[in-house]
Amino acid sequence: MIEGAKWRRWVFFYIPLGVFVFVLLFPFYWMMVTTVRPDSELYRPWMAPNYTPFWTLHPTLEHIKYLLGETLFSTWMWNTLLISIVATIISVFCGLLAGYALSRLHFPFAGSLGTGIFITYLVPQTLLFIPLADIIRNFSLGDTPWALILTYPTFLIPFCTWLLMGYFKAIPRELEECARIDGATRWKAMVYIVFPVAIPGILSAGIFAFTLSWNEFIYALVFLSSPAQKTVPVGVTSELIRGDVFFWGPLMAGALLGSIPVAIIYSFFVEHYVAGLTGAVKG
Amino acid sequence: MARVLLRNLNKMFDGMHAVKDVNLEIRDKEFVVLVGPSGCGKTTTLRMVAGLESITSGDVLIGDTVVNNLPPMDRDIAMVFQNYALYPHMTVYDNMAFGLKMRKFERTEIGKRVQEAAEILGIQSLLKRKPRQLSGGQRQRVALGRAIVRHPRVFLFDEPLSNLDAKLRVQMRVELKKLHTRLSTTAIYVTHDQVEAMTLGDRVVVMRDGVVQQVGEPLELYNTPVNRFVAGFLGSPAMNFAVVRVSGEKDALRAYKPGFGIEVPPELAPRVAPYVERDVTIGIRPEDLHLANGSDAAGLCFDAVVEVVEKLGSEILLDLQVGDQTMVAAVEPTVQAKRGDKLRFGLRPDRLHFFDTASEAAI
Numbered sequence: 001m002i003e004g005a006k007w008r009r010w011v012f013f014y015i016p017l018g019v020f021v022f023v024l025l026f027p028f029y030w031m032m033v034t035t036v037r038p039d040s041e042l043y044r045p046w047m048a049p050n051y052t053p054f055w056t057l058h059p060t061l062e063h064i065k066y067l068l069g070e071t072l073f074s075t076w077m078w079n080t081l082l083i084s085i086v087a088t089i090i091s092v093f094c095g096l097l098a099g100y101a102l103s104r105l106h107f108p109f110a111g112s113l114g115t116g117i118f119i120t121y122l123v124p125q126t127l128l129f130i131p132l133a134d135i136i137r138n139f140s141l142g143d144t145p146w147a148l149i150l151t152y153p154t155f156l157i158p159f160c161t162w163l164l165m166g167y168f169k170a171i172p173r174e175l176e177e178c179a180r181i182d183g184a185t186r187w188k189a190m191v192y193i194v195f196p197v198a199i200p201g202i203l204s205a206g207i208f209a210f211t212l213s214w215n216e217f218i219y220a221l222v223f224l225s226s227p228a229q230k231t232v233p234v235g236v237t238s239e240l241i242r243g244d245v246f247f248w249g250p251l252m253a254g255a256l257l258g259s260i261p262v263a264i265i266y267s268f269f270v271e272h273y274v275a276g277l278t279g280a281v282k283g
Numbered sequence: 284m285a286r287v288l289l290r291n292l293n294k295m296f297d298g299m300h301a302v303k304d305v306n307l308e309i310r311d312k313e314f315v316v317l318v319g320p321s322g323c324g325k326t327t328t329l330r331m332v333a334g335l336e337s338i339t340s341g342d343v344l345i346g347d348t349v350v351n352n353l354p355p356m357d358r359d360i361a362m363v364f365q366n367y368a369l370y371p372h373m374t375v376y377d378n379m380a381f382g383l384k385m386r387k388f389e390r391t392e393i394g395k396r397v398q399e400a401a402e403i404l405g406i407q408s409l410l411k412r413k414p415r416q417l418s419g420g421q422r423q424r425v426a427l428g429r430a431i432v433r434h435p436r437v438f439l440f441d442e443p444l445s446n447l448d449a450k451l452r453v454q455m456r457v458e459l460k461k462l463h464t465r466l467s468t469t470a471i472y473v474t475h476d477q478v479e480a481m482t483l484g485d486r487v488v489v490m491r492d493g494v495v496q497q498v499g500e501p502l503e504l505y506n507t508p509v510n511r512f513v514a515g516f517l518g519s520p521a522m523n524f525a526v527v528r529v530s531g532e533k534d535a536l537r538a539y540k541p542g543f544g545i546e547v548p549p550e551l552a553p554r555v556a557p558y559v560e561r562d563v564t565i566g567i568r569p570e571d572l573h574l575a576n577g578s579d580a581a582g583l584c585f586d587a588v589v590e591v592v593e594k595l596g597s598e599i600l601l602d603l604q605v606g607d608q609t610m611v612a613a614v615e616p617t618v619q620a621k622r623g624d625k626l627r628f629g630l631r632p633d634r635l636h637f638f639d640t641a642s643e644a645a646i
Contacts, residue, residue: 172366172368174364174365174366174368175368175370175371177333177335177355177362177364177368178362178364178368178370178429179370179381179385180335180354180355180356181333181334181335181355181356181358181360181361181362181382182356182361182381182382182385182429182433183356183382183385183386184356184381184385185354185356188385192381193370196372197370197371197372199372
């Protein structure tokens, strides 16, 4: 907390915080208002006398009905969920083993391998999708969920590895040494001692991996083409913008419904993942 | 129960020679303390016994078996770490039971052993708690309990008391001693605290720069240190050292420097004689200095100016200026002395130590 006069607290704390919260939350508010706004209000010119951009007096569910009934939105949700969950499980599993190995085992080139993994994370997806597209085509995976399930780990594994590596380094080595003296093999010490202690780190890696896959756009756009295979971000933007016509109501409804699962996951695990990021292990 | 034998043990770390040719026998049921300043190789030696550190060359034997290539779990040892290393996600009971579960003990046997250990350590009421709900002393007890339940052949302690506050440390020290008497298991204990070493060890091993300096019973090390390092390391306040020049004839040797000089007592003369006209280091423990009275031989007295008076209650420490040299004297609490006083001190002839100035070995 900032000490001193009241005005200082307002100037340095409450006002900046308020601005920040407003900027971050306004898009969500806009999404909500647009979702429930009837078309007659949506397409009303801004100089009209009854123009009310920030609220509506006639809320309606017609856009949500349209989205769920007339589009493949529920299929997209299901696709996204499946792809995100499987990609997250693969990535967290690999990241767990790789992170442990890089932080604990001594083997030749451990350091350079760690750096190498990090560098792959730095290659922008906007470049990487070109060679990946070639590979996807060669394996005839295009337009299937596998195209994404197998390509998302290319950026998720480095991310999980590095996050978990840092977390493992914060766990006192003695815990494991003690377990090994107590009669555990390295594998058992890892499974019974290190992983349970690392749960906050594993959860935050999982949440981030899930969010990154859920929101991913470029690979999904390039590797999937038929409407029934699409994920939410791609489906909503490609199927609800036709030519230069924006179907704002269903678009915003899709955005709103699409962000709900991520919001639920975050709020559910918020304590764990804050602990995971600040990396506090007490013995 | 088992003895532990270290034979020509060496450890190299990236070109640094951390442990050099350590030979040591820890007898069955013995409590041996490895002591030395940080970086002297004592912890590395212990970790090699535990199997947590690979052995560069030499052998570690537990019982009659060479255990060099055995993983820690197969050495039948238990270790207590400085930071306790309690498993934070387990209750106290599970912490203590973990080693037994890993070794596939029966549930009832595990329960029995944990109860037994908890009773010995007085932690029965804590069994359902998690480590973070415990105080430092309680955590230390749990760590001890975890070692005890296993009934191992050897206990290894890596500075187990250094994270406790001073009062608790003294208390746990006594308990450790009692515990060892009760369990009589072979134990190797690493510490940098010479008081712990002196009070706990059946024998004490003083190490410096990876080399064992001296092995012996605490008082043996205290009274007849083999070199200046051991002499200076054990004892608090530390031994006073002064580089002096030896002169005179065989029966009347004098050791002196500006402002300080004594006659070498006859019983030490034969050993000091070879150093005539050369420098030696004289060592005097603070408690062996006292205010001179009529009974002191004139040749063993010298004058000193009091610089600082430290009243500890049970004794008084006087920081003295003797010529260009500072010394500390531990005197009776009844002594009336204040800063600037010029006093005459005597010393006990049978408690003098002489060291070769170059090699630092005792003469």
